[in-house]
Amino acid sequence: MNFMIVRRAAVYLSLSIATFISIFPFYWMVVGATNESRDIVTGKSTIGTNLVANFQNLLAQVDLAQVFWNSAVVAIAATVLTLAVSSLAGYGFEIFRSRVRERIFQILLLLLSIPFAALMVPLFVMISRAHLSNTFTAVILPTVASIFIIFYFRQATKAFPGELRDAARVDGLKEWQIFLYVYLPSMRSTYAAATIIVFMTSWNNYLWPLIVLQTEDKKTITLVISSLTSAYTPDFGVILLSTVLATLPTLIIFFVLQRQFVQGMLGSVK
Template identity: 40%
Template sequence: MTTRTPRGPRARGILLTSALAIALAVVGVPFYWLVVAATRSSREIFDSPPPVLPGGHLAANLHALQESADFGRVVLNSLAIAVLYTLCAGAVCTLAGYGFAAYRFPGREALFGLLMLGLVVPAQVTLVPLFKLMAELRWLDTYQAVLLPNLALPFGIFLMRQSLSALPPGLLDAGRIDGCGEWRLFWRVALPPMRPALAALAVFLFLYQWNDFVWPLVVLRDGSSFTVPVALASLQGLDETDYGAILAGTAVAAIPMAAVFLALQRHFVSGLLAGAVKE
C-alpha cells in the first residue's frame, strides 16, 4: 500500500516560495536598475528600451560627481554626523527609556503619552520654530544644529522603554537590595539584556540620520558641510542634470546603509520584538 504526500503542505510551500520570489523581484529590481544606471551616461539611461546590463561610465560619473559636489568630503560629513548622532541619540533614548521603565513618579504615564504624541506630529510642523531657535542661538550652518533637535527621538525612547519593561520585575529591586548604585544598576544589570534592542535602535538611528534631507537642507548653507542627500539634490539643475552622476552617488550612498544593516541584522528583528510579549 503506497502512501501519498499531503498536497496541502506542498501547495503552501509553493505559494510561499512564489510570494517570496515576487517580493524579492519587487525589492531587488530597483536596486539592480540603480547599479546599471550608475554605470551609464545620462543619455543611455533614457534610451528605449532601457539598458539592462552595466556600462562603462562608472568612473566618469564618479569623477563628475567629485568635481561637482566634492562627494568624498560629503560622504565623510554624513558618516561623521550619522555616527555621532547614533551614539548621542542612542544614549539619550536609552536613558530616557530606562527612566520611564524603572522608576515610578507622579505624572509618568501622562508625560510618556505626551512624548508619544511626537510620533503623530509631522516633522514639517516644527521646521519654522526650530529654524528660529537655531538662528537665535547662531547655530545655522553648524553640525550641532543638525544633531541636537532630534536627539530625544520618540520612537527610540518607546523602543527602549518597551525593551526594559520586558525585564523580570524583581531584577532591578534585587540589585538595589544588594547595594548596587543606580548607575551601576543601569550599566551592569539593565543594559546587557538590552543588546538586541540597542542594535535595532542603532540601525534605526543611523538610517534616520543618514537619509534625513529636509532639516539639513534648512540649516546647512555651505556646500562643504552638506550631507549626502542635500549634495545630491543640489546637482539637479534647471537646464541640465547629470543623472548618471546623481545615480552613481545614490549607489555609493547605499553602501553604508547596507553595511550597517547587514552587520546588525542578527539582532534587528529580535530587538524590535523586545517587550512585545511578556511572560
C-alpha cells in the same frame, strides 16, 4: 495533497514577486551607475563600461571626502546622543513609577502626531536665535530626544528581568551603575536595532539639513545628490553612482548588526 502543493506554489510565487519588487530598484541603481546617462534614459538594464568615467565626473563636481565626512559626523553624533538620551528616558519611564508618569508619556506619544512641517518654522527661529545656523549642532540637536526611540526602549525595558535589578541593588549598586553594568549589557540587541534605525534616519535626513545648512562645505550626501538632480541636464549615471555610494554605509551597518537587529525587534533579552 494537490491543494497543499498549489498553496505552497502560491506562497513561493508571492514571495518571489515581493523579492523582485524589493531588489529591482537597487539592481537598477547599481547597473545605472555603470552606464551613460543616455543608456539609462533608454532603459538599458545590463552592466555598462562607464563606471570609471562616472566616478571621475562625480569627483569633478563633488568633494566626496568632505561630503562623506559631514554625513558621518552628523549621523554618528546623532546616533550616540540619541541612544544615550532616549534609552535613559525609556528606562526611567518604565522603572521609576509616579502619579504623572503615564500622563507625561501620553503627551509625548501625542506629539508624534504633529508633522515636522508644522515644527520647522519655530525650530528654525530657535536655532537662529541661538546662533547655531549652518552648524552640525543645529542638525543634531532636534533629533537627540526621539520620542519613537524613547517608546521603543520603554517597551523593550518591560522584558528586562526585575530579578537582575533587585540582585544588583542587594549587591549595593546604585541606579546609574545598574543601568551601565546590568541593563546596558543585557539590552545589546535592543541597542543594535535602535542603532540601525537612528543611524539610517540621520544619514538619510534631508529636509532639516536643507533648511539649516547653507554653505557647500557643510552639505551632507543627501543634499549633494539633490543638487545633482536639479541640474539643467542631469547626468543620471553620476546621480545613481552617488546614490550607490550613499547607500553603502547604511548597508554595512545593517549587515554588521543584522542578527542583533532581528533579536532587538523581537524584544529578546539575553
